[in-house]
Amino acid sequence: MSDTTRDLPTPPDVIRCAYAELVVTDLQASKWFYTGLLGLVVTHETEDALYLRAFEEYLHHSLVVRQGPVAAAAKFAYRVRTPQDLDLAEAHYRALGVEVRRVPAGTTRGIGEAVQVVDPLGFPVEFFHEAEHVERFHQRYDLHGAGAISRLDHFNVVTPDVPAARAYYEGLGFKVSEDIEDDEGTVYAAWMYRKPTVHDVALTGGDGPRMHHIAFATHERSQILHLCDHLGAVRRSDQIERGPGRHGVSNAFYLYLLDPDGHRIEIYTHDYYTGDPDNPVITWDVHDNQRRDWWGNPVVPSWYANASTVLDLDGTPRPVTERTQDRESDVTIGADGFSYTRKDDEAVGFKVGHQV
Numbered sequence: 001m002s003d004t005t006r007d008l009p010t011p012p013d014v015i016r017c018a019y020a021e022l023v024v025t026d027l028q029a030s031k032w033f034y035t036g037l038l039g040l041v042v043t044h045e046t047e048d049a050l051y052l053r054a055f056e057e058y059l060h061h062s063l064v065v066r067q068g069p070v071a072a073a074a075k076f077a078y079r080v081r082t083p084q085d086l087d088l089a090e091a092h093y094r095a096l097g098v099e100v101r102r103v104p105a106g107t108t109r110g111i112g113e114a115v116q117v118v119d120p121l122g123f124p125v126e127f128f129h130e131a132e133h134v135e136r137f138h139q140r141y142d143l144h145g146a147g148a149i150s151r152l153d154h155f156n157v158v159t160p161d162v163p164a165a166r167a168y169y170e171g172l173g174f175k176v177s178e179d180i181e182d183d184e185g186t187v188y189a190a191w192m193y194r195k196p197t198v199h200d201v202a203l204t205g206g207d208g209p210r211m212h213h214i215a216f217a218t219h220e221r222s223q224i225l226h227l228c229d230h231l232g233a234v235r236r237s238d239q240i241e242r243g244p245g246r247h248g249v250s251n252a253f254y255l256y257l258l259d260p261d262g263h264r265i266e267i268y269t270h271d272y273y274t275g276d277p278d279n280p281v282i283t284w285d286v287h288d289n290q291r292r293d294w295w296g297n298p299v300v301p302s303w304y305a306n307a308s309t310v311l312d313l314d315g316t317p318r319p320v321t322e323r324t325q326d327r328e329s330d331v332t333i334g335a336d337g338f339s340y341t342r343k344d345d346e347a348v349g350f351k352v353g354h355q356v
Ligand SMILES: O=S(=O)(O)c1ccc(O)c(O)c1
Pocket: 154, 156, 202, 215, 247, 248, 249, 250, 252, 266, 268, 291, 292, 293
């Protein structure tokens, strides 16, 4: 990206990450996962799509799951503060020299007029303000399961050059809350926010553009644990990829699930407030065994290796660019084994990395 932030037109005022659109190959199997297991509310259903929301949400949806030939991430949508921000979005992205489409209200059911772009990192992104309001089920405890999910929390995207991606998102007014670096200055991942939590988007260094995961928030750790027990009870524990556990970065309690197409869905709770202007950035050493899991538990290799294909605005899979800088899984075995727990201490403990 040649433009510097100071040369670009004013960016749109992004409030938060708002919805994602995933393409799945078996809509009924996905319906079980997203509604039968996760308990998301069906706002609307057609023959080939589900429009889903979590219990605290009053906009039409925070997730669209659409039947298609190839499992992929089709859209990452951000809500902007005013209708006029669509004009800013259009000008900002035209100045970035990327594909920009202004689409009328109703192009996506429940969503007003929007600006759709393929952003400089290669991701299909949409900005909207107007959206249909539906009933907020935040106190419909008669409908909440023991694993009740409150809201969409963040997107995690895989991109080869994290500093370049950070600069792009800073140009959109996002700020960094945490990142992972090494002594040579390689940046392996960064977490960036607009809403006052740890992130709306996380940048994971790797071959991209690919979607690493989308995350939904619960209010309590017990709700995440119930989802694990539910999966055990229906003998679908193989859909648990990583966790439950406590992140170092973000301090959130977490669980990673794989949907029937392998899309990674994180269930996440208990990160922290970042809303003051002097919120301090936390930088982690890539060799710190507690960065990815505060208890030092291993990160399964698939969590570093696998991610979902992303589509362009016409639904064509995007080509992937290889990361040329060091990869985190090459320099340490996840949050495990060949890293340190105490920087100057040789003790390695009973970690898998020293048993294989
Ligand atoms: O594994 S990390 O502690 O780096 C982490 C922190 C926050 C997240 O949302 C995440 O997906 C992963």
